[in-house]
Amino acid sequence: MTYALEVEGLDKSFGAAAVLRDVALTVEAGSTTAILGPSGCGKTTLLRLVAGFDKPDAGTIALGGRVVAGGGWTPAHRRSVGYVAQDGALFPHATVGANVGFGLPRRARTRSKIAELLEMVSLDSVYATRRPDQLSGGQQQRVALARALAREPELMLLDEPFSALDAGLRANTRRIVADVLAKAGITTILVTHDQPEALSFADRVAVMSSGRLAQIGTPREIYSAPIDVPTAEFIGDAVVLGAHVESGRARCALGNIAVTANGVRGDARVMLRPEQIEVTSDGAGVSGTVVDVEYLGSEMLLGIRLDTPDGVLPERVTVRRFGATPLAPGDRVGIRVLGEAVAYEP
Ligand SMILES: Nc1ncnc2c1ncn2[C@@H]1O[C@H](COP(=O)(O)OP(=O)(O)OP(=O)(O)O)[C@@H](O)[C@H]1O
Ligand SMILES: [Mg+2]
Incomplete structure (x- = not known):
């Protein structure tokens, strides 16, 4: 079987600090995986390796059956991966339209294409001329997602995309995003340290602890049959x-x-x-x-x-x-x- 993502034996250190240790993860095409773990356990580091912003010290990463790191190297812009960073990271001085257009090839940066992408994330095209600071936090998150969708990635990496939002907006934005990605059939990995978010958003949950994946399973398995007591206590x-x-x-x-x-x-x-x-x-x-x-x-x-x-x-x-x-x-x-x-x- 060819997986959308196959990670094996991944190690990554910064200086003397081992941040990822022997991480293995397979993700089926079209599925949604949540990586759940406490602050500092290595979630963003793992996503950055998959996106191609950093190189692993050991191990391999394959996307759609093609090795992109470890025994070969494919740079970030040649991987069909969308990445919505933890802070959203919109260009503050560019309009919403320009931010979204950045993800498109130059000749495809038309007003109608940008309106179409905004519509996918339930934003009216009138927002295209605004600057990010003239939008709410939830709207900014959705612009960041539209920019990532513009590249038509096969794999979407979302790094705590809802963490800045209040509870109501968070649930609502999460539903919109889950919907957009499911409709587009995009394989998704969501990083979060919010347990209900992981359990409700994903088909599979990978629990991360100190740079290792402690357990991978369906939300139900993770909640009702955790691998050990610390995992049980972390999940709920x-x-x-x-x-x-x-x-x-x-x-x-x-x-x-x-x-x-x-x-x-x-x-x-x-x-x-x-x-x-x-x-x-x-x-x-x-x-x-x-x-x-x-x-x-x-x-x-x-x-x-x-x-x-x-x-x-x-x-x-x-x-x-x-x-x-x-x-x-x-x-x-x-x-x-x-x-x-x-x-x-x-
Ligand atoms: N470029 C870097 N140089 C040195 N240390 C780093 C670097 N990036 C991350 N680290 C360290 O690696 C560890 C894991 O960081 P990472 O950002 O992956 O955590 P995280 O699980 O995403 O946490 P959070 O939930 O707070 O975002 C932390 O101890 C962090 O300080
Ligand atoms: Mg992080």
Whole structure:
């Protein structure tokens, strides 16, 4: 199979600092991949290598089956790659039209072609004569995307393109961009450190940590079966408890619960997502006491200290509760677990 992008054994250091270590990634044509990782883990460095702005120290990069780095070198302008930089990077003194036109061959820089590109990102052609500072942040991001689309790339690299936008505009711009790229059938890699953004935007998520790709999978796999506890905690809220695992069950502070063992036996840790833990008023399951309440509008986060079953140390869990009757510290509650926990080595 020919992949839109195939990265193997990629290493990159700046001076003595190893920034990327043995990175391997394959991306299918027409798919959307999110690279998710904390600040400084190497996300931009990886995109810059793929775009051809930097050379790797070791490893290979192939685009559409053609090696472009490592055992050959294709410069950035000869790669069919669009790149929207982290800061958008529009030319501040040029009009919107000139910015978009920059991505086009000189003879194709017509008013109608530029209007067409602006329309693709849901911007009216009247904006063409404005300067970037006369646009909102979201509009500027879309101009940067239009400029990248002008080159008709096979692969689009988006480096945190929505990070400057407020929550509402961000979700809206994200939908527009996802739509444009899907319609044009452009393979897309989105870099973000926003978990919901990665999970909602992409077909596949690659979790990056200290220059390595810790896990690659569908959003569902990454969220419900993270490879280890740090990845689980990075991807979302996690309840992690000491446990004893045996034949598909885990004995822990939440009782004797179903578990995906992943080959783990005996002493272990188990991980649950807060929405798997249900607060009951009928006294079913394990009981506990509410110790704190964090009000978040549509939901509440409840800290609950569990009553201790025999031989298990007291533990505290955080539970998510939507729109139900308010609970206060000191209230007694029952707790029931939904679905399966995931087991890890202790
Ligand atoms: N040109 C450079 N020279 C020296 N060090 C660099 C250079 N570019 C990046 N680094 C270092 O490499 C590491 C990874 O940087 P990178 O920009 O790839 O991180 P990132 O994951 O994109 O982070 P962020 O989410 O903050 O954008 C950082 O420690 C950074 O300081
Ligand atoms: Mg970056």
